[in-house]
Amino acid sequence: xxxxxxxxxxxxxxHLIEVEAPETARAAKPGQFIIxxxxxxxxxxxxxIADWDADRGTVTSVFLVLGTATRKLSLLKPGDEIPxxxxxxxxxxxxxxxxxxVLAAGCYGLGALWPTARALFRAGNRIITLLxxxxxxxxxxxxxxxxxxDRLIVASRDPGVGGGxxxxxxxxxxxxxxxxxxVISVGCTSLMRSVAEATRPAGIKTIVSLNPIMxxxxxxxxxxxxxxxxxxxxxxxxxxxxxxxxxxWDELFLRRxxxxxxxxxxxCRWEKENLP
Amino acid sequence: MAEKPIELSPELLERLRxxxxxxxxxxxxxxxxxxxxxxxxxxxxxxxxxxxxxRDFGEVNLGLxxxxxxxxxxxxLDCAKPGCVSGCPVSIDIPSFIKLVxxxxxxxxxxxxxxxxxxxxxxxxxxxxxxxxxxxxxxxKAAGIPVAIGxxxxxxxxxxxxxxxxxxxxxxPSTGRKVAIIGAGPAGLTAAGELAKKGHAVTVFEALHEPGxxxxxxxxxxxxxxxxxxxxxxxxxxxxxxIRYNFVVGKTATFDDLKTAGYEAFxxxxxxxxxxxxxxxxxNLVGVYSANEYLTRVNLMRAYDFPNYDTPVFRAxxxxxxxxxxxxxxxxxxxxxLGAERAMIIYRRSRHEMPAREEEVGHAEEEGIEFHFLTxxxxxxxxxxxxxxxxxCLRMELGEPDASGRRRPVPVPGSEFTAPIDLAVVAIGQSPxxxxxxxxxxxxxxxxxxxxxxxxxxxxxxxxVYAGGDITRGGATVILAMGDARAAAASIDAFLNSR
Numbered sequence: 001x002x003x004x005x006x007x008x009x010x011x012x013x014x015h016l017i018e019v020e021a022p023e024t025a026r027a028a029k030p031g032q033f034i035i036x037x038x039x040x041x042x043x044x045x046x047x048x049i050a051d052w053d054a055d056r057g058t059v060t061s062v063f064l065v066l067g068t069a070t071r072k073l074s075l076l077k078p079g080d081e082i083p084x085x086x087x088x089x090x091x092x093x094x095x096x097x098x099x100x101x102v103l104a105a106g107c108y109g110l111g112a113l114w115p116t117a118r119a120l121f122r123a124g125n126r127i128i129t130l131l132x133x134x135x136x137x138x139x140x141x142x143x144x145x146x147x148x149x150d151r152l153i154v155a156s157r158d159p160g161v162g163g164g165x166x167x168x169x170x171x172x173x174x175x176x177x178x179x180x181x182x183v184i185s186v187g188c189t190s191l192m193r194s195v196a197e198a199t200r201p202a203g204i205k206t207i208v209s210l211n212p213i214m215x216x217x218x219x220x221x222x223x224x225x226x227x228x229x230x231x232x233x234x235x236x237x238x239x240x241x242x243x244x245x246x247x248x249w250d251e252l253f254l255r256r257x258x259x260x261x262x263x264x265x266x267x268c269r270w271e272k273e274n275l276p
Numbered sequence: 277m278a279e280k281p282i283e284l285s286p287e288l289l290e291r292l293r294x295x296x297x298x299x300x301x302x303x304x305x306x307x308x309x310x311x312x313x314x315x316x317x318x319x320x321x322x323x324x325x326x327x328x329x330x331r332d333f334g335e336v337n338l339g340l341x342x343x344x345x346x347x348x349x350x351x352x353l354d355c356a357k358p359g360c361v362s363g364c365p366v367s368i369d370i371p372s373f374i375k376l377v378x379x380x381x382x383x384x385x386x387x388x389x390x391x392x393x394x395x396x397x398x399x400x401x402x403x404x405x406x407x408x409x410x411x412x413x414x415x416x417k418a419a420g421i422p423v424a425i426g427x428x429x430x431x432x433x434x435x436x437x438x439x440x441x442x443x444x445x446x447x448x449p450s451t452g453r454k455v456a457i458i459g460a461g462p463a464g465l466t467a468a469g470e471l472a473k474k475g476h477a478v479t480v481f482e483a484l485h486e487p488g489x490x491x492x493x494x495x496x497x498x499x500x501x502x503x504x505x506x507x508x509x510x511x512x513x514x515x516x517x518x519i520r521y522n523f524v525v526g527k528t529a530t531f532d533d534l535k536t537a538g539y540e541a542f543x544x545x546x547x548x549x550x551x552x553x554x555x556x557x558x559x560n561l562v563g564v565y566s567a568n569e570y571l572t573r574v575n576l577m578r579a580y581d582f583p584n585y586d587t588p589v590f591r592a593x594x595x596x597x598x599x600x601x602x603x604x605x606x607x608x609x610x611x612x613x614l615g616a617e618r619a620m621i622i623y624r625r626s627r628h629e630m631p632a633r634e635e636e637v638g639h640a641e642e643e644g645i646e647f648h649f650l651t652x653x654x655x656x657x658x659x660x661x662x663x664x665x666x667x668x669c670l671r672m673e674l675g676e677p678d679a680s681g682r683r684r685p686v687p688v689p690g691s692e693f694t695a696p697i698d699l700a701v702v703a704i705g706q707s708p709x710x711x712x713x714x715x716x717x718x719x720x721x722x723x724x725x726x727x728x729x730x731x732x733x734x735x736x737x738x739x740x741v742y743a744g745g746d747i748t749r750g751g752a753t754v755i756l757a758m759g760d761a762r763a764a765a766a767s768i769d770a771f772l773n774s775r
Contacts, residue, residue, distance in 0.1 A: 002522075023523070023528045023529055024528060026529075027527065027528060027529065027530075037485065041578070041584065041585045041586060042586050043577070043586040043587045044577070044587070068583075068586050069586055083485060084485045084521075084522055085522060086483065086485075086522035086523070086524060086528070087524075087527065087528065088527055088528070089524065089527055215569060215572055215573065215577065215587075216483070216484060216493075216549075216572065218483050218524055218527075218549070218709065218711055219549065219550055219709055219710070219711055220493075220549035220550065220551070220568055220572070220709060221551065221566060221568045221569035221572050222551045222553070222565075222566040222568065222569055223565075223569045225560055226560075227560065232553065232555070232559070232560060237710075237711060250662075251560055251662070254561075254562055254661065254662030254663075255560065255562055255662070257562075257661075258562045259588040262582065262583070262588035263588070265583060266582070266583040266586060266588070269583050270583075
C-alpha cells in the first residue's frame, strides 16, 4: 500500500496527488511515469511524474479528472492508502544542451513537463515556454516555468490572456522570430499533434510524450502499442517520448477511445452510487 | 510432445529405493495383487457440464473424491523401477505419495510431494502430465492407460488445503543471507520456497500487484482458481518468503541497488512477458489484442466483472483467437464465457500439430469452440471508427517438415476469404521481456533475448546470478520453470555456502 501525502485541486478538473514512494522518488527521472490503482477494484492508470522529493520520499503527479478511476482518485485524502503505486516506468526524456528549446504544454502536461523543464534549464538550455490553457483560471505552475524560462507565453481561449490564440498559432509566430533547436510537447493528444504539425514544415525536432491506454506498463501486454518511426512501438517501454513527426496520430486517437462507451457507462453508474 | 526423460541423480535413486523397501509398501504391493490393480479402470475426474460452465468463470474440473482417489491410487503398481519420476521436471517421489493415498494418509502424501514441489495444487491443475509423468508410467506401457498422477496430486493438495492449516516442514535456523528473486511467477515462487526452506532471507520482487506471474495474469479462473494460487502463496509466506509487490527491478531499483542493499545472490524469473504480433496490416485496430492483454484484463484486472471492477474488455459476438497453444485455448474459452456467439481458433497447422493439451482442446470443443485449422490471417479491416470488423485469411496445406519436425504450412494460392469478426486475440507466443536485462551490463543474452545459463546449475554469466523459466527458455511450461528454479535454488544455496 502507498500512502497519500496530498491530493488537492490545482484548478478546476486538474488535481495534484503526492504519494509516499521512497524508491520511486530516488529513481525518478524527467519524462517517466507511474502506474497507480485508486482501490482494489480500480483500473491501472498511468500518470506522468510531475515532481519528486528524494529526501521526503514522495512523488507528485498532476491528473485530469475524467473517468471513474480519476474521479475516485480526486476524492482521496492525505493519509489514505492506495493498493498500487509502481514506477518510475518508461524511458527518461533525453536531457542535454540543445540550445533554444521550446516547451509546449497543456492540461496535465503543465505538471508532467515540469521535471524536463527544470533539467533542461540546469543543462544550460535557453527555454521558451508555451502554456496552453482553455481559460486563464486554468493556469497553474506558471511561476515555476517563469523561473526557468527566458520567455513565457500563455495561449488561452480567454481573449484577455494571450489574445485568444491556440498554441499552434503562437508557435508558428514564435518560429518566425526565433531559431529553435528542439520542441518538447506534453499534454492532450490533440495538443501534441498540433504542435508536431506546426513544427513539421521547418523540420524542427519535436518530442512528444504519448499517453495511450496501458495495463501493466512493463511491456507485457501491448495495450499501449502505437505507430512511431514507421514501426509498432510499446509506449510504456519504448517511450513514452517519441519523435512527434513520425506518430500515426489517427491511430493513437482511435486506440485511446477504445473503451469510450464502457467508460461513460461505468462513470454514470459510479456517480449514481456514490454522489448524493 | 513428450519431454525427454530426466536422468535421476544417485541420491534420488537411493531415496526412492529406500522408500520402496519400506515394509508397509511391500505389504501393500501384495494386496491387492497386480492383476487386480491392472483390471481397475482409470477413475474419471468429474467436471461441470459444458453448457453451464461456458457461461461463467468457475472451475471446470471438480477433483476426485477421497474414495475415487484411493481407487485410482490402487491402480499404481508401485514399480521397482518407476518410470513416472523420470518424467517429472521436479522429481516428485510419485510412487511414495500415491501409496500414501492408497493407505488413506492424504496429509502425509501432501508432505511427500512438497519435499520437492512447493506448489502441488497448481501443478496438479496445469501440468501437462500426459506428456510427462503419465506418458512414462509403466501401467501405460502394460495396460494402455496410465495412473492419473496429476489428478491424484491435485486431490492431495486440495485435501490438505481444505483440511485446515497446512503444516510447515521443519525449518533450519535462519542464515540471514539475503537472496533476491526477481519475478513472482512459477519459477520465482519455486526458487523462493526452496531457498526459504534452507533458512535464507528471501525477498521476491514483483512488478504487478498480485503474485503468480502467468498463473495470475494468464491462466484463467476456470482452470486455476485464484483462491488456490493465494493459498499456495500463503504457504510460501509462512515459510518466511517476503514479497515486494509493485516493484520493477531495473526501474524502481536497479540490480546494483539491490546488491548495495546487501543481496548476495539473485534468481531471475521474469518470464516471457513480451507478446509477439504477426506484423500484418490492421493489427493495431481497436479490437485486436495480444493474448497477454486480453487475459490480463480478464484475469488479473477482473474485467469479466466490469463495471463492478473498473477495467473494461471487449465483449465480442464473433471472436477469433490466433494460435494453437494452451494460451490460445485459454483466450478462446474466455471469449466464449464473455458471451461470444462464435468463438474460433484460427491455427495455421492441423489439429495434429497443435501444442495445446488434449484436455484443453477437448474442453474447448465441448464448449462449442470452432476450430479452423490450416488457416492464417493476413489482414484485419476496421470500420470508420478504427474498430475491427473483419479478418482476411489464407488456407494452408502441409508441406515438408520444418526444424521443429512438424510439417510446414504453406499457403494455398487463391484461397483468400474474409470473415466478419469483432475481436481478435493474437496468441502466437511470447518473447522474453527485455526490461530488466537491458539494465544489467555483463549479462549474457542469446539471440532470442533469452538469458544464457549453464543448464546444470542455471548460473548466468554474472557471478551469484541465476535464472530459470521462460526468461531462459523463451516460452515453455509452468513445471519446466519450476524444475529450473529448483536446480537454481540448489546452486544458490551451494554458492552462498561456499562464500
